[in-house]
Amino acid sequence: MDNGIHYRTCHLCEAMCGVAIEVSDGTIQSIRGDDQDPLSRGHICPKAVALKDLHEDPDRLRKPIRRTDQGWQEMEWDDAFRLVADRLHKTRTEYGRNSLGVYLGNPNVHNHGSLVATLPFLRALGTQNRFSATSNDQLPHMLASLEMFGHQILFPIPDIDNTDLFICIGANPMASNGSLMTVPDVRGRIKRLQDRGGKLIVIDPRRTETGKLADEFHFIRPGSDALLLMAMVQTLFDEDLVNLGQVERLTKDVDLLRLAALPFTPEAVAGHTGVAADQIRELARQLARTRKAALYTRMGTSTQAFGGLATWLAYCLNILTGKLDTPGAMLFSQPAIDLITLGAMAGQNGHVGKRFSRVKGLPEFGGEYPASTMADEMLTPGEGQIRAFVTVAGNPVLSNPNGKRLEQALSGLDFMVSVDYYLNETTRHADVILPPTAALERSHYDLIFSLFAVRNTAKYSDPLFDAGPDSRHDWQILLELAHRLEKHRQGGRLPLRSELGWRAFKQLGPDPILDVLLRTGPYGANTGRLRGLAEPAVDLVLDLLPPRNPLRGLAKLSPLNRHWQALPKGLSIAALRDNPNGVDLGPLQPSLPDRLFTRDGMINLAPRRYLQDVERLHRHLVQPVADELRLIGRRHVRSNNSWMHNSHRLVKGKDRCTLIIHPRDASRLGLQAGDSAQVTADDRQIVVPVEITDEIMPGVVSIPHGWGHDRPGTGQSVATSHAGASINDLLSDQQVDPLIGTSVLNGQAVAVKVWRPERHRKPA
Incomplete structure (x- = not known):
């Protein structure tokens, strides 16, 4: 690698921040923001400087390893590929194609090579038992986009650089740098919004880092967002504030939504939400009367019992107030590589409910079942039981509800292989681990997050470091396994034309595509x-x-x-x-009706799937408010997913895996700052330090996502020394949004009490 400054995109979250990496004698000397990057303009967050730690991490695996009675042993690549392909084929032959299962983790979407190779790999596996992080994350947004606009990844993006009112519900872009809204330097963009006379409104159970910047902040009870949003819809109709603007001629079924909203008056929902009726009305009025405005929701609203409805209603509010396809409001991106249109050309707009999971009967979405039912499919005997499993860049033991039950399921498999460069809480159950190259050893182009960016840009980077001859990129690993599985399926030999095609694909790789x-x-x-x-x-x-x-x-x-x-x-x-700094392709622009992919070319404002689920929301509305502590997650700017906790730069400082609780609740429970609290839900429990603050709503407690590195047998020394506790060891995998199967990660009931070690000490 040449000495000097090299320009890349940080891949550690969705923000696509440009970085300038100084290299000397093959070693990273410094990492700073790239002032010439057209999207991030020199901004980086603390995660970017940890690129050095992750690249140089001595715990990162470089060669395949195999579990033996004597412990983990290194393997040669060809032996590893042969073993994995043989075992997967053997299981498929004996028990059928659905005896195989596969889980894809979030890092795959940061990697264009992995994305290109995943499709042939999944085709070669041939199983219907496919899972990913989607159903623990953005699935409600994908469903709303599919039902309303005709394509599962056609997401409306806030035009935050030009808006005068930004309403943020259940999201914390100051920590996430945006999510389904690629937006580096949120602080700077919010300041510019406020400097031009604009306003930021934040609604959340916790006064987050974003909430502290808000001009107006409202607490809301976890899980009640759909009620708040439906009451805002009702207010718009009741006060004659509906004005669809330029999408009026493209929108159908407005009256059906009006009828659905009738029972959900602000007075009716105020007790459940904790937001006063007059405040709800004023929120609706501000959205309607501000010409350039955008309402944005994210993880807090989507991963709850009514997450599907809440996400749909947020889309509806933007449409009803004329904020769709309008500068300063919500717009669709036009990326250099338009995966949306390409997918539609191939008939891959998305689909839902073509089949249902074997045990719980949950609907598939885009060919995947909800991840909350993975353990069911492994533990429940019968035809289609998963007996062999593949994970690719994922750690579902820490990111999936009821992680301990999933551990039990993984430990009982006949065979498991992981494509991952860490021996972590999930991959420790594998029989073989195939480690890919690190991010700085491969080329980079953001195929996915360019779709969600607040400005159209394009940037490509060559590999910064030579990975060496005895390494494999993840796309090489997936293609090699796919090739061998196809050979097995064809009796050990492929037709010449097919064989040459596979060899050419593996030779060329993803960059020519x-x-x-x-x-x-x-x-x-x-x-x-x-x-x-x-x-x-x-x-x-x-x-x-x-x-x-x-x-x-x-x-x-x-x-x-x-x-x-x-x-x-x-x-x-x-x-x-x-x-190398990237190319500015211009601001987001109005694009309808060309960007619609519905069969009739219309926006479907009231899909029947949602109208039917409104009945469930109404049943919830007429029930009394439960007097229980409700648990929510949270995110820190130094942490995205569990795999980042092996960087000493990202975990140093005070303990961030704490239970945040309101002073009133702490006093009632006899908790003091620094105490350890035992948090329980049914038969599940964890112990975490207590942090007391009035920045969280009474009746709500918060634990961050991604910790729990105290499992034995892992190989991440830094993470182990900052273990924390996993919120997913508390959460039930039986609680899902029945509309689509999204995991309920926010709003589950818990009990909290002081934890005294002496009470739990075993007798001598």
Whole structure:
């Protein structure tokens, strides 16, 4: 690797911050923000400097390892591939294709190579027992986008750089740098909003880091967001504040939503939400009367018992007040590689409920079952029971509800393989671990988060370090396993054409595919004089072909389409190499109706799936408010997922894995700051230090996500010395949003009491 400054994108969260990494003699000397990055403009958070720790981590695995009676032993790559493919094929042959299971973790979406290789790998596995972090995260947003706009990843993005009112519910972008809203330097953007006379409103059970910046803050009881949002909808209709603006002609079923909202008056929901009726009305009025406004919700609203309804209603509020497809409000991105349109061309808009899980009968979404039922599918005998399992860049023991039950399930498998470079709380149950290269040893392009960014940009980086000949990228691992599994399925030999295709794919890798997608996308080829001839041909294709013909999709996406004529042109990997800081492709712009993928070209404001679930919300409304402590999670700017806890820079300082509790509740329970608290839910319990603050709502307690590194047999020395406790050891995997199967991670009831070690000491 050449000495000097190298420009990349930090991959440790969704923000896509540009970094300038100084390298000398093969070692990272410094990491700072890239002032020339068009999206982050020099901003980085504390996680970025930990890129050095993660790259140099001595605990990171470099070669495959295999579990033996004598402990873990290193293997050669070819032996490891042969063993894994043979065992997976053997299980599939004996018990059927659904005896295999697979789980994909969040880091995969930061890795374009892994994304490209995942599809052929899943196809080669052939199982319906697929899981991912989706159902513990953004699944309600994907469902709402599919039902309302016709595509599962067509998310409306807040135009935060131009808005005058930003309402943030159940989200903490100061800690997350945005989520399904890629937005580096949130503090700076909020300050600029306020400097131009704008307003930030935050609604949350805890006065978060974002809440502390708010011009207006409201506490809300966990799990009641759907009631608040429905009451805001009712207010809009009741006070004649509905004005859909330019999407009115594209929107149907407004009256159905009006009827559904009738019982949910602000007075009716105030007791459940903890938000006064007059405050609810004023929130609706402010959203309706501010021309440039955006309402944004995230994890706190989506991962709860009514998360599906809450997310849908947030979309509805933006639409009813004319805040969709409007500058300063909610807009759709137009990335350089438009996976949304490409997916639609291939018939991959998304789907839900094509089949249901074997044990709980939960619906699949996009081919995946909810992760909360993984343990059920492993522990319950019968046809389709998972007997062999694959994890790719995931640690569900710490990120999935009821982690201890999942541990029990993993320990009983016939075979397990993990593609991961850490021996962690999940991979310690594997028979074989296949470690991929680290992020700085592979090229980088953000395929996914460019879809969610508050500004259209593009950036490519070559590998910063040479991984060495005895290493494999994750895409190489997945493709090699897929190739071998396909050979097994075909009796040990593939047709010559297929064999040559596999070999070419493995030889070329993902970057040539990336280059083709850049060149043929809306910012791609610049044909100069030929444009005058090509544009009429594209127009003819669009006029003559039926709406769902794939060639029509290609013509629509082509850089020769007149629709894209004002956009910058000439993107390719070579062009991005010439612009290592990234390329600014411009602000988000109105894009409807072209960006809609519904069959009738209309926004479906009141999908029947949601209207039916409103009955469940009404049943909840007429029940008395339960007098129980409710648990919520939280996130810190130094922590994204569990795998970051092996960086000493990210875990140093005061203990962040604490129970946050209000002074009134602490006094009632006899808790003092610094005490250890025993937190229980049914037969599950953990012990955590107590932190007392009035920045949390009475009746609510909070524990952060991603800790619990006290399991034996792991290989992360820094994480083990800062173990903390796992909130998911408390949470039940039986509590899901029945609308779609999303895990209830916020709002479960818990009991808290002082923990005295002497009471729990075993007799001598």
